[in-house]
Amino acid sequence: MSLPNDDNMSAHSQLSSHFFEDLLDSIIVDVASECHRVARLGLDRNFEEEEEELRLSAQARARVADSSNNGETNSKYVVDIFGQTHPAVANEIFECMNCGRSIVAGRFAPHLEKCMGKGRKARLKVTRSATAAQNRYTRGSPGSSYSSYSNSTGMNRLSNGASSGVAGEEYSNGSFEEL
Amino acid sequence: MSAKRSSINRPPTPDVDRDRENQEPTLQEIINIKMIESGEKERLKELLRERLIECGWRDEMKSLCRAYTRKKGRNNVTVDDLVHVITPKGRASVPDPVKAELLQRIRSFLASTAT
Numbered sequence: 001m002s003l004p005n006d007d008n009m010s011a012h013s014q015l016s017s018h019f020f021e022d023l024l025d026s027i028i029v030d031v032a033s034e035c036h037r038v039a040r041l042g043l044d045r046n047f048e049e050e051e052e053e054l055r056l057s058a059q060a061r062a063r064v065a066d067s068s069n070n071g072e073t074n075s076k077y078v079v080d081i082f083g084q085t086h087p088a089v090a091n092e093i094f095e096c097m098n099c100g101r102s103i104v105a106g107r108f109a110p111h112l113e114k115c116m117g118k119g120r121k122a123r124l125k126v127t128r129s130a131t132a133a134q135n136r137y138t139r140g141s142p143g144s145s146y147s148s149y150s151n152s153t154g155m156n157r158l159s160n161g162a163s164s165g166v167a168g169e170e171y172s173n174g175s176f177e178e179l
Numbered sequence: 180m181s182a183k184r185s186s187i188n189r190p191p192t193p194d195v196d197r198d199r200e201n202q203e204p205t206l207q208e209i210i211n212i213k214m215i216e217s218g219e220k221e222r223l224k225e226l227l228r229e230r231l232i233e234c235g236w237r238d239e240m241k242s243l244c245r246a247y248t249r250k251k252g253r254n255n256v257t258v259d260d261l262v263h264v265i266t267p268k269g270r271a272s273v274p275d276p277v278k279a280e281l282l283q284r285i286r287s288f289l290a291s292t293a294t
Contacts, residue, residue, distance in 0.1 A: 012286060
């Protein structure tokens with residue numbers, strides 16, 4: 001800030017400070033008045049819970065500080081905000097809708113990759129029914145193309161019974177019958 | 180009945196003698212009046228209020244009030260209590276840039292209108 005180089009300046013500074021204090025006091029009274037109003041009218045909806053929340057957040061902070069070092073090694077026992085622990089690999093067991101096998105949930109995605117053809121190896125197996133599905137989709141009704149997706153290794157679930165073999169076999173000239 | 184009786188219902192009119200104290204309005208008072216009349220005081224107050232909201236000062240003061248209210252009981256607090264609760268912390272915790280900005284504005288007002 002500029003140095004006061006004569007009395008006039010310092011008197012000005014004093015005066016300025018005085019006015020600043022004046023403004024600040026006025027604003028303080030405004031804030032106090034509003035808080036008083038909120039308090040007396042009971043407008044603060046979180047009023048009761050605040051103490052509890054403060055206590056719990058202090059607790060949580062302590063817990064985080066405590067176990068933050070163990071987080072990586074001990075990931076099985078980390079607690080989330082609802083107090084639940086989660087094992088590293090989800091352990092519910094599902095049936096794959098594609099191949100019907102029982103798969104652990106945590107391994108489901110990689111299984112589906114192989115099973116449904118996202119991966120390289122799986123794609124080789126499925127070539128026939130993939131192209132068949134494409135052809136069928138462009139010619140037939142959407143209903144029929146659904147059934148082609150449901151087999152990859154030859155398990156046939158066609159409901160219309162038009163062809164009992166692998167779907168779409170030898171059908172490039174449109175000999176497929178639809179019901 | 181040599182002594183004058185002052186009216187029961189209103190404060191006595193200041194004597195000519197007593198007026199000596201009030202005779203010269205201080206520089207401070209003059210400037211204060213100028214500030215109010217020109218509207219600058221109101222503008223400065225709004226500016227300060229805005230800056231204090233932006234920097235979270237107001238929220239801090241409100242939380243102090245809430246804490247005090249919880250201790251004292253919702254219906255036992257007075258405005259005066261709350262003013263006393265927040266004034267020391269309030270005055271001390273105004274951020275420097277905010278204070279500097281306001282002082283700057285006030286100073287330029289003084290320079291433009293005062294002696």
